[in-house]
Amino acid sequence: MEYILLTFFILVVILALLFFLSWWQFSQLGMQEHKLKMERILFLAKYVSNSPYFIKENSIFDDSKLTAAKSLGPGICDDFESVFGYDWFIKIRAFNGDTETTCTWTNYPDCNSWKFCTKNQKNISRILPVNIYRKIPEENGIGIMEVGIYI
Amino acid sequence: MFQIIFGIVVSVFVLYFLIQYASNYAGFQKDVQKVTILKNLKITGESVYSYGNPVDFPDTSRYDFSSCYMTINKPEPPVIKCDFGEIGSILTPMLLSVDEEVVVDRTDLNFGWHIMHWIEIMPETVILFTPMDSSDEAWNLMKNLTEALPSTENLDIKVSFGFCDVNDVMEDLCGGPCEKFSFMSIIDDHRGQAERCRASLPGEYKLITISNSCNPGFSNKGVCVKLPQGGVGSAYLAGSGETYIYKDSLDIIALLIGGSKKDVLGKTLGERLYDYKNEVWGERLSLAARIMSKRMLLVSSEYQFLGENLECIPIYANLAGSLTSIANQAKGNYKNEVVMRNLVTRMREAKSLYQNLIDLGCEYYV
Numbered sequence: 212m213e214y215i216l217l218t219f220f221i222l223v224v225i226l227a228l229l230f231f232l233s234w235w236q237f238s239q240l241g242m243q244e245h246k247l248k249m250e251r252i253l254f255l256a257k258y259v260s261n262s263p264y265f266i267k268e269n270s271i272f273d274d275s276k277l278t279a280a281k282s283l284g285p286g287i288c289d290d291f292e293s294v295f296g297y298d299w300f301i302k303i304r305a306f307n308g309d310t311e312t313t314c315t316w317t318n319y320p321d322c323n324s325w326k327f328c329t330k331n332q333k334n335i336s337r338i339l340p341v342n343i344y345r346k347i348p349e350e351n352g353i354g355i356m357e358v359g360i361y362i
Numbered sequence: 363m364f365q366i367i368f369g370i371v372v373s374v375f376v377l378y379f380l381i382q383y384a385s386n387y388a389g390f391q392k393d394v395q396k397v398t399i400l401k402n403l404k405i406t407g408e409s410v411y412s413y414g415n416p417v418d419f420p421d422t423s424r425y426d427f428s429s430c431y432m433t434i435n436k437p438e439p440p441v442i443k444c445d446f447g448e449i450g451s452i453l454t455p456m457l458l459s460v461d462e463e464v465v466v467d468r469t470d471l472n473f474g475w476h477i478m479h480w481i482e483i484m485p486e487t488v489i490l491f492t493p494m495d496s497s498d499e500a501w502n503l504m505k506n507l508t509e510a511l512p513s514t515e516n517l518d519i520k521v522s523f524g525f526c527d528v529n530d531v532m533e534d535l536c537g538g539p540c541e542k543f544s545f546m547s548i549i550d551d552h553r554g555q556a557e558r559c560r561a562s563l564p565g566e567y568k569l570i571t572i573s574n575s576c577n578p579g580f581s582n583k584g585v586c587v588k589l590p591q592g593g594v595g596s597a598y599l600a601g602s603g604e605t606y607i608y609k610d611s612l613d614i615i616a617l618l619i620g621g622s623k624k625d626v627l628g629k630t631l632g633e634r635l636y637d638y639k640n641e642v643w644g645e646r647l648s649l650a651a652r653i654m655s656k657r658m659l660l661v662s663s664e665y666q667f668l669g670e671n672l673e674c675i676p677i678y679a680n681l682a683g684s685l686t687s688i689a690n691q692a693k694g695n696y697k698n699e700v701v702m703r704n705l706v707t708r709m710r711e712a713k714s715l716y717q718n719l720i721d722l723g724c725e726y727y728v
Contacts, residue, residue: 214365218372225376229383257412263477264653267726279657290649296439296453319660347664
């Protein structure tokens with residue numbers, strides 16, 4: 212009788228150890244998920260800042276390219292999925308002392324804001340200072356870029 | 363006696379269960395480690411894409427990744443597929459061949475009005491040329507291919523260059539192995555026609571034969587390349603009966619570093635990499651051309667309104683038209699020589715128009 216009880220308790224301890232290892236593995240994966248989201252945002256920030264679709268040279272956006280991309284319509288987000296992935300957005304705002312005005316085909320270059328793939332959805336983001344080349348009148352300016360992902 | 367037997371039975375049962383779990387866990391962890399190494403390789407590739415500095419990546423020597431290849435995964439982004447799993451969302455265009463330690467470098471396709479970055483991931487390799495034609499076109503082709511391959515001057519994993527003529531393998535032409543820049547400086551000193559390479563080449567050697575006699579069975583090693591006409595030519599990969607149309611160096615490099623090894627479906631990894639390269643190239647070129655076409659019209663209409671740079675306005679209009687054609691043709695059949703030749707003609711035209719704008723001070727170098 213004692214041996215049966217002993218065996219039973221040994222088995223319980225072994226099973227508890229196995230469950231503990233599995234739980235540990237899953238909780239690690241959960242923490243990993245948040246880290247991956249942050250890494251993705253940082254990658255997007257670097258990637259967009261060096262993307263030939265938007266820049267004049269490394270880390271300097273070209274406002275005419277941004278406006279041209281924007282003027283292709285909301286469908287451009289579907290085209291950008293193969294380049295930048297899913298569920299992301301960027302907002303770029305140039306500092307020129309004026310109120311925020313979204314750039315369109317008709318008001319360029321008297322505008323200072325570009326938004327891509329924005330949705331009314333929960334998200335996490337980061338804000339970074341950026342350089343913006345104003346094609347007309349050919350001068351460099353500064354601004355901020357908010358890059359984020361939807362969760 | 364009963365207690366002894368009972369104890370043995372219970373012990374065997376517990377041990378069997380534990381060993382089973384431990385071996386499954388070990389196998390699972392091994393795959394987890396392989397996936398982690400590939401994820402790190404992906405992150406390294408993304409970093410090199412952004413900053414352009416080549417790096418070594420030694421972790422791939424720990425396991426066998428030779429089954430891994432790049433593939434399109436529409437509507438999702440491309441993935442790296444291996445026999446043990448896959449890594450998704452590869453957003454940076456990559457030409458990948460993983461065997462032992464690898465070097466990660468960036469190369470660019472410059473269209474004049476747009477630049478397209480590509481990551482090259484390849485193991486230590488010796489690239490041998492067999493130019494069976496000594497013309498300027500052959501030498502320019504070799505220089506373009508060399509220029510597009512990784513520069514490993516300050517790295518441990520080396521990509522070096524040489525020639526092969528029948529059984530003579532010339533790989534120490536620079537007082538030692540020739541890396542990219544040193545090979546470029548001596549390549550013109552070795553002008554001459556070679557004969558088909560018949561030397562026995564170990565696995566890290568990749569052969570590029572240049573001849574207008576290339577056909578599917580011409581060479582049983584590496585890639586055989588016909589000289590281009592109008593910027594477009596055809597290439598043949600050993601082990602594959604297909605004709606591959608090329609319009610830039612990366613088409614040939616994709617075949618070369620993908621290689622002749624076949625996957626479970628009997629397709630060479632070189633062909634898979636070539637298909638991946640062209641799908642990504644076509645999609646991105648089309649998107650870039652659409653954006654830039656709009657930009658040309660936007661800028662020219664603004665210059666018109668302001669009365670500035672009026673000499674550039676007709677060039678902007680022509681360039682916008684060229685880019686619209688490129689946007690439409692870029693996703694065409696990349697295996698069709700006529701389609702690709704038309705596209706290359708349009709691209710040369712666009713490049714020339716953009717250069718005119720730069721010369722007039724209306725645009726900048728990309």
